[in-house]
Amino acid sequence: MSGTAGQNRRSDIVAAAMALFSEKGYHSTSMRDIADRLGLQAGSLYVHIRSKEDVLFEIVDEAADRFAAALEQARAEAAARRGGPEAALRLAVRNHLQVVADHLDTATVFFHEWKFLDPDRRARILAKRDAYEAAFRDLVAGGIEAGAFRPVDPRLAALAVLSLCNWFYQWYSPAGRLSAGEVADRFVDLLLDGLRRT
Amino acid sequence: MSGTAGQNRRSDIVAAAMALFSEKGYHSTSMRDIADRLGLQAGSLYVHIRSKEDVLFEIVDEAADRFAAALEQARAEAAARRGGPEAALRLAVRNHLQVVADHLDTATVFFHEWKFLDPDRRARILAKRDAYEAAFRDLVAGGIEAGAFRPVDPRLAALAVLSLCNWFYQWYSPAGRLSAGEVADRFVDLLLDGLRRT
Numbered sequence: 001m002s003g004t005a006g007q008n009r010r011s012d013i014v015a016a017a018m019a020l021f022s023e024k025g026y027h028s029t030s031m032r033d034i035a036d037r038l039g040l041q042a043g044s045l046y047v048h049i050r051s052k053e054d055v056l057f058e059i060v061d062e063a064a065d066r067f068a069a070a071l072e073q074a075r076a077e078a079a080a081r082r083g084g085p086e087a088a089l090r091l092a093v094r095n096h097l098q099v100v101a102d103h104l105d106t107a108t109v110f111f112h113e114w115k116f117l118d119p120d121r122r123a124r125i126l127a128k129r130d131a132y133e134a135a136f137r138d139l140v141a142g143g144i145e146a147g148a149f150r151p152v153d154p155r156l157a158a159l160a161v162l163s164l165c166n167w168f169y170q171w172y173s174p175a176g177r178l179s180a181g182e183v184a185d186r187f188v189d190l191l192l193d194g195l196r197r198t
Numbered sequence: 199m200s201g202t203a204g205q206n207r208r209s210d211i212v213a214a215a216m217a218l219f220s221e222k223g224y225h226s227t228s229m230r231d232i233a234d235r236l237g238l239q240a241g242s243l244y245v246h247i248r249s250k251e252d253v254l255f256e257i258v259d260e261a262a263d264r265f266a267a268a269l270e271q272a273r274a275e276a277a278a279r280r281g282g283p284e285a286a287l288r289l290a291v292r293n294h295l296q297v298v299a300d301h302l303d304t305a306t307v308f309f310h311e312w313k314f315l316d317p318d319r320r321a322r323i324l325a326k327r328d329a330y331e332a333a334f335r336d337l338v339a340g341g342i343e344a345g346a347f348r349p350v351d352p353r354l355a356a357l358a359v360l361s362l363c364n365w366f367y368q369w370y371s372p373a374g375r376l377s378a379g380e381v382a383d384r385f386v387d388l389l390l391d392g393l394r395r396t
Contacts, residue, residue, distance in 0.1 A: 027222050194393075
């Protein structure tokens with residue numbers, strides 16, 4: 001087997017595992033289920049992966065990195081445009097929702113199954129989640145400091161933004177009337193302007 | 199066995215099932231796991247419940263009814279106080295977060311496991327979820343009509359409110375610095391006033 005074919009087979013295994021973890025959860029997916037979906041013998045999976053938990057960690061860790069990269073890109077783009085805190089918030093929400101829309105299965109596994117990792121790996125994912133949350137908190141705090149945002153509690157405001165971002169996987173449908181970008185823009189408008197008629 | 203003892207045993211079974219479904223998911227919880235947690239023989243569970251799916255439905259259906267009752271109570275209270283759309287929104291969010299805080303396990307099962315119900319029961323839960331979402335949409339639409347809220351898209355605004363409400367189970371801790379009611383008030387202030395400094 002060539003290295004590339006081995007890598008492809010590995011990607012197939014991870015993709016099949018992700019679909020199954022999303023459909024029925026990590027615990028109730030067996031190595032045999034993953035092999036069955038690919039038309040392979042369960043034993044042959046171990047050529048490519050060490051354990052079911054390794055696959056879960058790979059999926060969850062990659063998802064955490066993808067959100068972090070999307071946020072980094074939003075911050076870089078906002079800085080390049082000199083768009084200020086509002087632009088940074090808008091791009092951050094847009095990029096987050098786009099990641100969820102592009103990887104709905106991953107989002108489900110990321111949010112539901114990460115807690116089943118062993119304590120060490122769970123701590124590593126938690127650190128990435130905390131860093132992500134902190135970045136949103138800094139974004140709000142920076143906006144307050146710059147005079148663009150009202151003096152709200154940055155932690156609660158960041159949790160509000162992340163609630164909008166994270167709950168999206170529960171209701172978004174690619175067949176719906178709004179794209180991820182359109183939802184992001186409306187959510188950010190609402191967050192910026194508020195509901196109250198003044 | 200008296201009817202009351204039977205009812206208590208049934209409640210114990212549902213409570214044990216709920217904790218297990220929340221910890222490791224519906225699919226990977228067996229009737230034997232539930233019996234083990236209660237120090238019973240698996241076969242004896244069937245005196246009280248017909249199937250594992252019956253228990254899941256009971257948990258999820260009761261959770262849906264609890265959210266609906268909390269919302270109804272919020273609307274009645276807002277009406278009694280003549281508080282208008284802002285008060286109704288604030289009470290609705292407060293009551294929702296309080297239900298989540300009081301029943302964290304239920305919230306996890308409700309949000310993660312309901313999709314594993316058979317199609318007929320899933321449709322019944324979906325109808326309740328849709329009705330709940332529609333009530334929030336009506337609340338926003340009513341506020342726009344009354345001139346209290348800006349003319350936003352009521353569906354997206356309702357989804358924003360419900361995102362804040364529903365994501366709460368993921369991060370709330372009874373040991374945290376804010377109570378559910380305090381979080382609700384800050385979230386609603388943010389939603390009403392917006393982030394932007396005007």
